[in-house]
Amino acid sequence: MSARRYQDRARPPNLRSEDYVSGQVYRDDGVFRDELDTVLGKVWHFACHVSEVPEPGDYRTFLHALQPLFVIRGEDEKLRCFFNTCPQCGARLLGDGAGTAARLRCVRHPGQFDWSGRVVASAQSEDNAESDVLSAAPRLREIHAETKNGLVFVNLDDAAQPLDAFLGQGLEIFDGVFGDDGVEYEVFHFHRATVKANWKAWQETIVDLYHEFMHVVLRTTQMTAAPMSARDMRVYPNGHLAIGGLKADYDNYKGYSARDGSAAFPGLTVDDARFTPLFPDTTIITRGTVMRIDTVTPLDPHRTIVESRGLGIKGEPEADRLMRMRHHNDYWGPFGRNVPEDAFAAEACEKSFGKGAGRYQIIARDEGGRGQDDLMLRAYYKAWSEMTGRLAHSPGNT
Amino acid sequence: MENSAGTRQTLPEMPDTHVVSGAVYTDKAIFEDEKRRVFGQCWHLACHESELGEAYDYRTFDYIGTPLIAIRGGDGVVRTFMNVCSHRGAKIIQEPSGNAKRLTCFYHLWSYDDRGNCVDIPRPEAYESSGLKKDDCGLFEVRTETHLGLVFINLDDKAPPVADYIGAALDPFADSLGSGELEVFHYNRAILHANWKAWQETNLDLYHEWMHVLLRRTQVGEGSMNTRVVKSFENGHTMGGGLKASYDKYKGMAARDPGMALPGLGPDDFFFVDLWPNAALLARGTAIRIDVVTPIDEKTMLVEWRGLGLKGDSADVRRTRMQHHNQYWGPFGRNVPEDAFAAEACELGFRHGAATRQLIAREEGGKGQDDGMLRAWYAEWARRMGRSPANPTNAIAPD
Amino acid sequence: MALDAEDFTAFIDLCSTEFDYRITVYSPEIRKEMIWLDQDYEGMRALLEMVPQHLKRLGTLKRHVSVYIIDHDATAAIATVTSSFIVTHTDPDGVSQLFVAGTYYDEVDCRGDRYLLKRRRAHLETRDLGIGSHIPI
Numbered sequence: 041m042s043a044r045r046y047q048d049r050a051r052p053p054n055l056r057s058e059d060y061v062s063g064q065v066y067r068d069d070g071v072f073r074d075e076l077d078t079v080l081g082k083v084w085h086f087a088c089h090v091s092e093v094p095e096p097g098d099y100r101t102f103l104h105a106l107q108p109l110f111v112i113r114g115e116d117e118k119l120r121c122f123f124n125t126c127p128q129c130g131a132r133l134l135g136d137g138a139g140t141a142a143r144l145r146c147v148r149h150p151g152q153f154d155w156s157g158r159v160v161a162s163a164q165s166e167d168n169a170e171s172d173v174l175s176a177a178p179r180l181r182e183i184h185a186e187t188k189n190g191l192v193f194v195n196l197d198d199a200a201q202p203l204d205a206f207l208g209q210g211l212e213i214f215d216g217v218f219g220d221d222g223v224e225y226e227v228f229h230f231h232r233a234t235v236k237a238n239w240k241a242w243q244e245t246i247v248d249l250y251h252e253f254m255h256v257v258l259r260t261t262q263m264t265a266a267p268m269s270a271r272d273m274r275v276y277p278n279g280h281l282a283i284g285g286l287k288a289d290y291d292n293y294k295g296y297s298a299r300d301g302s303a304a305f306p307g308l309t310v311d312d313a314r315f316t317p318l319f320p321d322t323t324i325i326t327r328g329t330v331m332r333i334d335t336v337t338p339l340d341p342h343r344t345i346v347e348s349r350g351l352g353i354k355g356e357p358e359a360d361r362l363m364r365m366r367h368h369n370d371y372w373g374p375f376g377r378n379v380p381e382d383a384f385a386a387e388a389c390e391k392s393f394g395k396g397a398g399r400y401q402i403i404a405r406d407e408g409g410r411g412q413d414d415l416m417l418r419a420y421y422k423a424w425s426e427m428t429g430r431l432a433h434s435p436g437n438t
Numbered sequence: 439m440e441n442s443a444g445t446r447q448t449l450p451e452m453p454d455t456h457v458v459s460g461a462v463y464t465d466k467a468i469f470e471d472e473k474r475r476v477f478g479q480c481w482h483l484a485c486h487e488s489e490l491g492e493a494y495d496y497r498t499f500d501y502i503g504t505p506l507i508a509i510r511g512g513d514g515v516v517r518t519f520m521n522v523c524s525h526r527g528a529k530i531i532q533e534p535s536g537n538a539k540r541l542t543c544f545y546h547l548w549s550y551d552d553r554g555n556c557v558d559i560p561r562p563e564a565y566e567s568s569g570l571k572k573d574d575c576g577l578f579e580v581r582t583e584t585h586l587g588l589v590f591i592n593l594d595d596k597a598p599p600v601a602d603y604i605g606a607a608l609d610p611f612a613d614s615l616g617s618g619e620l621e622v623f624h625y626n627r628a629i630l631h632a633n634w635k636a637w638q639e640t641n642l643d644l645y646h647e648w649m650h651v652l653l654r655r656t657q658v659g660e661g662s663m664n665t666r667v668v669k670s671f672e673n674g675h676t677m678g679g680g681l682k683a684s685y686d687k688y689k690g691m692a693a694r695d696p697g698m699a700l701p702g703l704g705p706d707d708f709f710f711v712d713l714w715p716n717a718a719l720l721a722r723g724t725a726i727r728i729d730v731v732t733p734i735d736e737k738t739m740l741v742e743w744r745g746l747g748l749k750g751d752s753a754d755v756r757r758t759r760m761q762h763h764n765q766y767w768g769p770f771g772r773n774v775p776e777d778a779f780a781a782e783a784c785e786l787g788f789r790h791g792a793a794t795r796q797l798i799a800r801e802e803g804g805k806g807q808d809d810g811m812l813r814a815w816y817a818e819w820a821r822r823m824g825r826s827p828a829n830p831t832n833a834i835a836p837d
Numbered sequence: 838m839a840l841d842a843e844d845f846t847a848f849i850d851l852c853s854t855e856f857d858y859r860i861t862v863y864s865p866e867i868r869k870e871m872i873w874l875d876q877d878y879e880g881m882r883a884l885l886e887m888v889p890q891h892l893k894r895l896g897t898l899k900r901h902v903s904v905y906i907i908d909h910d911a912t913a914a915i916a917t918v919t920s921s922f923i924v925t926h927t928d929p930d931g932v933s934q935l936f937v938a939g940t941y942y943d944e945v946d947c948r949g950d951r952y953l954l955k956r957r958r959a960h961l962e963t964r965d966l967g968i969g970s971h972i973p974i
């Protein structure tokens with residue numbers, strides 16, 4: 041008899057503690073608050089791509105760790121990140137997702153700020169930019185912003201280590217792609233969705249290689265295109281992960297066709313697939329001709345914003361761009377073959393963990409860092425445990 | 439003022455058995471206790487066996503936040519499992535019903551059989567070093583028993599058998615439900631915005647016939663208040679019986695053809711049994727209705743309605759039965775939308791404490807419109823919960 | 838429009854005396870097609886006449902219909918019309934929500950001096966109707 045008794049469902053699996061995760065990490069309010077403070081509040085978070093804010097005054101707003109933020113390019117070309125709230129009254133400053141503004145106006149008061157966060161007009165003194173009142177007035181609250189390979193990262197922690205130290209070698213599998221041979225990328229696709237699941241359940245759909253079985257497209261194009269033993273998983277300090285050595289036979293899926301060799305990004309062949317989940321909430325994925333960048337942003341333990349970007353080469357001919365859009369959306373668009381399946385999976389896990397029915401998940405696969413090893417999931421939760429000070433298999437215990 | 443804000447909180451001079459405090463509907467701690475002491479321990483009517491007619495037919499449903507799946511095994515036995523994958527916890531089967539020898543999780547294709555055994559793990563070699571065994575990965579099984587064709591589950595492995603729990607309460611349905619000839623022809627479900635008990639009360643409160651135009655016309659004046667019987671059984675089950683209906687007294691309805699009556703029922707009979715805590719079975723000559731209410735939280739519930747007829751019904755008879763059933767009980771019928779209206783209206787009264795209590799004080803010697811069913815229901819609630827319905831925020835007995 | 842306004846006489850006036858009305862819905866739970874309302878002309882008339890006496894959902898329903906296909910039979914006596922509909926509910930506070938979505942399969946009698954609704958099948962996609970409705974869709 042190997043069905044188990046309902047009464048025994050709280051009993052932990054008979055495995056090493058690193059081989060399973062408690063469902064509490066998805067539903068406990070205390071865990072969630074700790075994640076905001078000790079994980080999301082401390083890490084470098086991917087905010088946007090430089091191509092989204094090309095000109096001085098261009099801004100991009102977003103939410104991170106429940107904080108409304110925006111990145112703006114200054115007249116000095118520098119990218120800065122501020123809280124999207126007026127320091128005097130707390131009202132939101134920028135209402136839309138992106139735009140260009142010479143001045144940032146508070147919706148409630150005549151307060152105005154420039155791209156450096158400096159007050160240039162205030163309720164007390166409307167037009168005298170040099171007055172004492174203005175120099176004494178609070179500036180916009182600024183947080184760290186740094187750029188690497190065209191990727192803009194921000195950090196809520198004033199005492200954060202530099203971005204390079206945080207990333208370490210985390211982007212190495214993209215060395216040739218982001219190399220210095222002059223290729224400039226730009227975002228051509230952006231899509232955001234609210235998923236009814238814990239934010240980590242989304243990140244897991246990327247970190248978990250074993251779930252290729254769920255995707256018809258991956259079963260046909262990926263699982264047999266290269267040997268499992270050619271896959272190469274890497275774990276870096278700070279919880280960053282990477283996998284290379286994946287290949288795809290695109291013409292194995294009905295309606296797809298093999299990619300044209302000349303369309304690949306530098307450093308890649310058309311049938312290469314590589315990805316880097318950057319801890320804890322970002323992933324960069326390439327498939328020969330396309331690159332996707334995902335971020336997950338929790339709203340509460342049970343709801344998550346997923347943002348997905350697609351990148352092409354700046355200035356490329358229209359035909360190439362159209363081809364890239366097609367390739368991107370075949371897999372990854374909201375009407376594509378893969379991403380809706382991942383969202384489905386994340387929500388199906390929420391249905392069991394969200395109210396406490398599911399108690400544990402098993403992440404015990406060992407294939408020596410190849411194939412469909414759960415190594416990356418274990419590394420993700422190890423980093424999570426280190427940052428939160430809670431044990432992923434028993435998060436009530438610190 | 440007679441009933442000013444100052445005096446509003448004072449309960450009327452009445453025995454505790456005749457008063458229910460609004461806190462039973464609104465208090466979160468009481469609701470958490472109900473999940474444990476009521477829904478965690480009582481038999482719950484999950485479905486009718488005709489919904490699992492063939493081997494490997496399954497039905498999925500949620501019960502107190504737990505996704506479950508009931509499946510008829512190859513051996514004909516209905517079993518229930520948590521519909522949660524042992525691997526990474528995904529809800530395995532999403533469809534409300536189907537037929538499958540293997541329950542295969544969509545995520546990584548782990549498979550389970552009709553006994554809940556984990557029978558397939560793709561590329562299992564990778565688990566060798568961890569010591570994970572397929573045998574340790576079975577689904578969690580929930581106790582399941584069938585009684586008079588009704589499939590019941592119980593989250594408490596130690597609860598007494600369902601037949602003992604029900605006792606004599608379903609005797610009035612022995613001929614109909616016990617015939618083995620019934621099948622479900624109607625199913626609908628709705629989320630209602632009220633505490634779950636407010637729905638159950640619509641099936642316990644005889645006095646509210648006044649609300650239903652249909653019952654005022656067809657029922658209140660029929661038979662005699664004196665021939666009605668309000669009964670209670672062990673474990674809080676109750677019954678209202680001896681009612682009669684003259685269907686032709688409502689415009690657009692016709693008297694029921696005796697030839698269509700279900701086994702053991704007269705065409706104008708009406709009686710109902712409430713199974714504690716959350717089910718009601720109602721018989722009206724030509725159709726049976728089964729209600730099950732499941733809380734989602736203390737202010738939201740799921741109500742499921744089923745209609746039963748004979749398996750052997752001809753198409754014409756079935757159509758008429760549906761008509762009879764739905765005239766009263768369908769979502770476009772005359773009665774059920776009114777009961778749902780009433781349940782939600784009471785919720786509005788109690789939610790923020792505008793109403794603080796309700797009276798269940800009618801006494802007619804167990805006849806007429808006696809509140810005896812409501813009192814018996816709350817007496818059982820008091821016993822299970824260790825709280826007095828009149829003053830429920832003070833628990834009177836620890837576990 | 839007549840149903841939206843709860844002007845039931847006007848609605849009945851648009852129906853032929855052969856009127857045959859059903860609300861149908863499929864339940865994946867019990868895997869059966871169901872008929873939730875099944876009325877002929879007289880039945881519909883009686884049902885609508887009684888509506889004002891009932892305790893019913895507060896607020897108003899509003900039907901939005903898009904005609905997809907119109908087909909005449911050979912004699913052009915009967916037209917079959919397939920339309921998609923959604924019904925919104927607006928509560929007394931003015932909050933609107935989608936109540937139900939479905940398809941009408943209608944037969945219109947074109948023989949007389951005006952068109953009369955002879956048959957209506959309202960097939961619902963929506964199955965959770967909250968407290969339900971005394972007024973047909």
Ligand code: FES
Nearest residue numbers: 523525526543546
């Ligand atoms: S979660 Fe079900 S097979 Fe992985």
Ligand code: FES
Nearest residue numbers: 645646648784796
């Ligand atoms: S008359 Fe019974 S609740 Fe108002």
Ligand SMILES: [Fe+2]
Nearest residue numbers: 245246255382
């Ligand atoms: Fe995926």
Ligand SMILES: [Fe+2]
Nearest residue numbers: 640646650777
């Ligand atoms: Fe009622």
